[in-house]
Amino acid sequence: MRTLLAMIALAGAVGGCDAKASAAAPPVVQDKKVEGASYTATVKIDDV
Amino acid sequence: MLEARLRKIDGIQSAKVRGFDRESKFYFNLTISESKSVVPQTIRKMLEELKTETKGDEDYPYNSMELTSMTGKVEKAGEGWTFTARGSNEKYHLAPSAALKKMVDAGKVLATVAGKVTDENGKLKLEISDAKDPAN
Numbered sequence: 001m002r003t004l005l006a007m008i009a010l011a012g013a014v015g016g017c018d019a020k021a022s023a024a025a026p027p028v029v030q031d032k033k034v035e036g037a038s039y040t041a042t043v044k045i046d047d048v
Numbered sequence: 049m050l051e052a053r054l055r056k057i058d059g060i061q062s063a064k065v066r067g068f069d070r071e072s073k074f075y076f077n078l079t080i081s082e083s084k085s086v087v088p089q090t091i092r093k094m095l096e097e098l099k100t101e102t103k104g105d106e107d108y109p110y111n112s113m114e115l116t117s118m119t120g121k122v123e124k125a126g127e128g129w130t131f132t133a134r135g136s137n138e139k140y141h142l143a144p145s146a147a148l149k150k151m152v153d154a155g156k157v158l159a160t161v162a163g164k165v166t167d168e169n170g171k172l173k174l175e176i177s178d179a180k181d182p183a184n
Contacts, residue, residue, distance in 0.1 A: 036083065036135075037134075038080055039117055040078065040079055040116045040118075041077075041113060041116055041118075042113070043054075043076050043078060043091055043110075044073045044075055044076075045050060046109045047108060048072070048108070
């Protein structure tokens with residue numbers, strides 16, 4: 001019984017780690033494929 | 049909504065909202081392919097199309113545009129200065145800074161510049177705020 005409880009606790013701990021790892025993964029940004037050189041700019045747009 | 053529409057413009061590789069201030073302005077950082085020219089009129093056209101498509105619900109007036117890093121060729125002809133963007137070959141009338149004048153006087157032709165872009169009366173103008181040697 002003690003072994004069974006230990007196994008359940010271990011499985012829970014591993015599952016918890018996996019969940020944390022997934023939460024920490026960076027989000028996938030769906031931008032266009034970057035090709036060649038680029039330049040940068042800032043635009044301001046009003047909100048009325 | 050605006051971020052997604054900006055990303056659809058030909059040449060824009062990424063558009064990320066930088067913030068929103070008390071004066072009710074959205075700020076976006078853009079990364080644009082050197083082979084494409086994105087100027088104030090490009091942004092205004094996108095905003096006009098958005099307004100038309102949404103029957104006026106999405107009405108966002110254009111405010112301003114600044115280049116934060118663009119490489120190109122600087123030329124001085126008499127009193128006039130021009131900047132030709134590398135790749136797209138878009139030409140801007142220049143209002144040079146002291147740093148840029150110094151670079152040109154030293155014989156440099158290519159520069160990476162930053163500055164405000166305007167197009168009053170259809171004349172594309174770049175007011176330089178920063179200029180340095182290109183990194184590549």
